Structures are given as C-alpha cells and as structure tokens.
Amino acid sequence: MREVRRSADALVGMLPYDPKYKKSNTLLSANESPLNVPDEVLEAVIERMRTLDFNRYPDPLANALRVAIAEWHGLKAANVLVGNGGDELLYDIFAAWGGPDRALLTFPPTFSAYETNAVLTNTQVINLPRSQDDWSIDVDRACERLAKGDIDIVVITNPNNPTGTLTPLEDIRRILDASDALVLVDEAYGEFADESAAKLLDEYENLLILHTFSKAYRCAGIRLGYFLGNPSVINEFKKVRQPYSVDAISQIVGEEVVRHRELFAEGIAQTRVERDRLIAALSQLDKVTVYPSEANFVMLKLPFAVRTWNDLDEKHSVLVRNVSGENHLAGCLRVTVGTPEENDRFLDALKTELDDLANQR
Numbered sequence: 001m002r003e004v005r006r007s008a009d010a011l012v013g014m015l016p017y018d019p020k021y022k023k024s025n026t027l028l029s030a031n032e033s034p035l036n037v038p039d040e041v042l043e044a045v046i047e048r049m050r051t052l053d054f055n056r057y058p059d060p061l062a063n064a065l066r067v068a069i070a071e072w073h074g075l076k077a078a079n080v081l082v083g084n085g086g087d088e089l090l091y092d093i094f095a096a097w098g099g100p101d102r103a104l105l106t107f108p109p110t111f112s113a114y115e116t117n118a119v120l121t122n123t124q125v126i127n128l129p130r131s132q133d134d135w136s137i138d139v140d141r142a143c144e145r146l147a148k149g150d151i152d153i154v155v156i157t158n159p160n161n162p163t164g165t166l167t168p169l170e171d172i173r174r175i176l177d178a179s180d181a182l183v184l185v186d187e188a189y190g191e192f193a194d195e196s197a198a199k200l201l202d203e204y205e206n207l208l209i210l211h212t213f214s215k216a217y218r219c220a221g222i223r224l225g226y227f228l229g230n231p232s233v234i235n236e237f238k239k240v241r242q243p244y245s246v247d248a249i250s251q252i253v254g255e256e257v258v259r260h261r262e263l264f265a266e267g268i269a270q271t272r273v274e275r276d277r278l279i280a281a282l283s284q285l286d287k288v289t290v291y292p293s294e295a296n297f298v299m300l301k302l303p304f305a306v307r308t309w310n311d312l313d314e315k316h317s318v319l320v321r322n323v324s325g326e327n328h329l330a331g332c333l334r335v336t337v338g339t340p341e342e343n344d345r346f347l348d349a350l351k352t353e354l355d356d357l358a359n360q361r
Helices: 039-049 063-073 085-097 113-120 139-146 169-177 231-240 248-259 261-283 305-316 340-360
Strands: 026-028 080-083 103-106 124-127 153-157 182-186 207-212 225-229 297-301 318-322 332-336
Touching: 026 332, 026 340, 039 248, 063 080, 063 225, 063 248, 080 085, 080 231, 085 113, 085 153, 085 182, 085 207, 085 225, 085 231, 103 113, 103 139, 113 124, 139 169, 153 169, 169 182, 225 231, 248 261, 261 297, 261 340, 305 318, 305 332, 305 340, 318 340
Parallel strands: 026 318, 103 124, 103 153, 153 182, 182 207
Antiparallel strands: 080 225, 207 225, 297 332, 318 332
C-alpha cells in the first residue's frame, strides 16, 4: 500500500478528545441538561421544518438568529456571531488571535479545549494555576504577567469547569484593564450563576463572551453557540469562521429557543436548587470534600476516586466524570446536576460505595 506522509508536528503525542461516554442508566458526566426542550419548542420547530428548503444552503451568518440573540441581550446584531457549538467558536479564537509567536494565558484546572486549540495552532500556552484552596484566580499575579505585553489571548471560564468557581466581575475588570489582549469570558454555565460580564461590553473592546445553547437551554444535540463582542472583534471572526457551519435546522431551533426562552426559567431554577441540595448532602459524607459551585455541576474530592468512579458505573449504572487525572485535581470527580431522582440515585450509590470502602479497611 502507498504510504502517506506524516501529519502536522502539532499532532505528535496528542490524544483525541474522549468524553468517556458509557451506556449508563443515569448520565451525570457531560453537564448536559437532564430535560429535553419544552413541547412548545419542539412543535414550533417541526412546523417550520415542513416548509424548509433542504436543498438550499443556510444563511451563512444565521442573521435571523443573530438579530434575536442581540435583542435578547440588548445589543445589535453586529455584536453577535453564531457558531456550530462553542467548540467551533473556541477554535476560531486561535485562528484569529493565536498562532506562532502568539500566547494564551489560562488558569488551570479548566476546560481542556483551550490548551488543545492553542497547541493545534502553535500558540504558546502560559498557565497560572488557580489556588487549590478555593480555585480562585490570583488576579495580582495575572495582571503582573499581562503587564509584560506579550499575551494575545486570555481565557476565563466563568463559572469555571470543572471546579464551579465564579470569578467576580471586579477581578475580570482588572484583567481587562491590565492589557489589550483579547479576554474571553466563557459563560457556558453562566445561566446558573448570578452575574455576567455582558454588562462590561460597552467599556471594553477587548472583551469577548461565549454562550452556548447546550447547557441551560437543553440543546447539546444540535451544536449551537454564540459570541457577544465588539463589532470590530466580531468582524475578525467572520474572516476565519467556516462557511455554512450552522445548518438551517439548528438556526430554526435556536430561533425558537430564544423566542420561548421564558419556558426554560423553571428548569434553570430547579437545577440551582438541586445543585445546592447535592452540595449540602455531599458535605455530610465522611472523607468527602465538596466544593462550592455556581454551575450545573459539583466537584468533589474523595479517597479512591478512580475506583469509586468505576464502581458507580459498573455496580449502579451511574456515570459521573472522572477528572482525577488532570493536573491539580487528584482524587476529584465531577457530577452533573440531574433530576431530583437522578441525584438521589447518585447519592445513594455513592453512600453505598463509601460504606463498602470503610468496611474493607
């Protein structure tokens, strides 16, 4: 067989992204909503699909959806860019602002896609680890590093994944003031928290905010996300984004979700209540440390985390995310907030496994 030349140097030693999905009965690993979209949204989407011209390309910029999102946030369409999930938009950041002789500043432990995209685009990665006491960012140190003037991209996940930590707006403002670097505030889980950096958009050209329809708006299956930013920044992303990346069906779904967004409020509120209930219940367990969270998940630290993660799935068909192999997170698991029944199932299974471990010692 004729051989093919080797792939790009950036791929050497890189492993494909693996969400470690399993066919479990209780799925609490991927931070998805446990609920489907409301029936009213489904019915509206189906009705519009009856007249959809499947033979025609979609609007390349999803302009009707851009207008709807802009009105929702009190902005103009020029402040919005829609993408094929947050993942496409995250890569676009590095296509537009990254590359050789450019640098990313990030604050691990955090979402791995930032560093992956940096490596793929030959962007230098500079990590300033969070405090392991409360997973906060050392803002003084960050501003000191930014003062050198060689950082092009800063990423703050807010709330942070996988720790659930919320970075205060005053800290974000200090980072924005410290440099002209593009500062992405990834608010994929922002609907579960009490504040957003969107109120700072009028003051900072270098602020970019990412939102997704995958979490609070229950649409992980269609891949839809969007940027909020200054028109000058949004125009740069138009140069690097993939044409027609948001298909016509996803555009329809997005428009109907925005139109019916008030129907999602109850589910968001229930998730916040259940999150706090999970934290309270976990805090009562011996040898378990549970961290505060402003997202739709909770991170905990416990002995024999990998064994417990495996036993939860193998014995109880409850799948959570094992993050214990990531830097700074030894012994940690991340649990998505599910329905009350799913959360009870997880808590009961975890108590059983912890009791078994205690009896074996």
